[in-house]
C-alpha cells in the first residue's frame with residue numbers, strides 16, 4: 001500500500017520530492033519510504049535519488065496515466081471510457097458488476113494490480129502491481145450466447161494485431177492465449193450476461209504481461225512479458241492504446257459482419273501445428289492433427305482413426 005501512495009506523490013510532481021515530504025505526507029518513517037522506493041524500482045519504475053533533493057520519477061514506461069490514455073483514445077476516435085483503479089481484486093468482477101448495473105458499452109475497467117485476478121474455470125491470473133495490463137471491457141453486442149467462442153477469437157486477433165503494430169511477432173494459441181516465443185504473454189477471459197440465449201452484455205477481460213521481469217515459480221517456464229522479449233521496458237500506456245483501438249475496431253467488424261470478417265486476421269496469427277496435439281476438455285483428452293477451426297470457432301481435430309472431433313472449449317496441452 002505504501003509503495004502505491006509513494007508512487008502517487010512522485011507522479012504528481014515534475015521535480016524532485018524530498019524523502020521528508022513523502023514521509024510526512026504518508027506518515028511513514030524515512031526507512032519505510034526508502035524501502036518503498038526500492039520496491040518501486042524493482043517493479044521497473046526508473047526513480048532517480050539525489051542527496052538533499054529527494055526522488056524523481058524519470059521513466060514513465062511503467063506508469064499508466066488514465067487521463068493521458070483517455071485523451072489519446074478520444075483523439076483517435078475510440079469511444080471507450082476508462083475507469084481506472086490502482087488496485088482491485090479483479091477488473092473482470094468489477095466490470096461484470098457494472099454491466100449488471102447498466103454501465104454503457106465500451107466502459108473499460110483497468111487496474112495497476114489485481115489481488116484476485118482470474119482465468120477460465122476459476123484458475124488464478126497473476127497481475128503484480130504496475131507491471132502488466134489488466135483490462136475488462138463491456139460490450140453490448142446483438143448476439144446469441146453460442147457466438148461467445150468467436151468473440152474470444154476476435155479478441156485474440158485484436159490483441160495479436162495490436163502487438164504486431166508494436167513490432168512483436170505474436171501467435172494465437174486456440175482458444176484464448178497469445179504467445180511470444182512460445183510462452184504466454186496474454187490471456188483472455190470472456191463472460192456474458194443475458195436472458196435465455198440472448199446476450200445483454202459481454203465482458204472481455206484481457207491480461208497482458210508488459211514489464212514483468214520475474215514470474216512466480218509455477219509460471220516461470222510458461223509465461224513471458226513484452227519487456228523480456230524486447231530486452232527493454234515497454235510503455236503500458238502505449239500497449240493499452242493499441243489494444244483498445246484494435247479491440248474496438250475488430251469488435252465492430254464482428255458485430256456488423258460476424259466472425260467471418262475477422263477470421264483471416266485470426267488465421268494470419270494462429271499457431272500452426274505440424275504434429276498431433278492433445279486437447280483437454282472437461283477432463284477428457286483428445287489427440288489428433290489440428291485441422292483448423294469451424295466458422296463457429298470450434299477446433300477440429302482428426303484422430304488417428306480418421307474421426308474428426310469438434311471441440312468447443314478446452315486447453316491444448318504444451319505449446
Ligand code: BT5
Pocket residue numbers: 089090091092093114116117118119120121123124125126127133134135136176177184185186187188189205206207208209219222223224
Ligand atoms: C486466461 O485463463 O488466460 C484468462 C486470463 C484473463 C485475465 C484477465 S486480466 C483482466 C481481467 N480480470 C481478471 O480477473 N481476469 C481478466 P486460462 O486460459 O484459464 O489461463 C490461466 C492459467 O494461465 C493459469 O492457470 C496459469 O497457469 C497461467 N497464468 C496465470 N497468470 C499468468 C500470467 N500473468 N502470465 C502467463 N500465464 C499466467
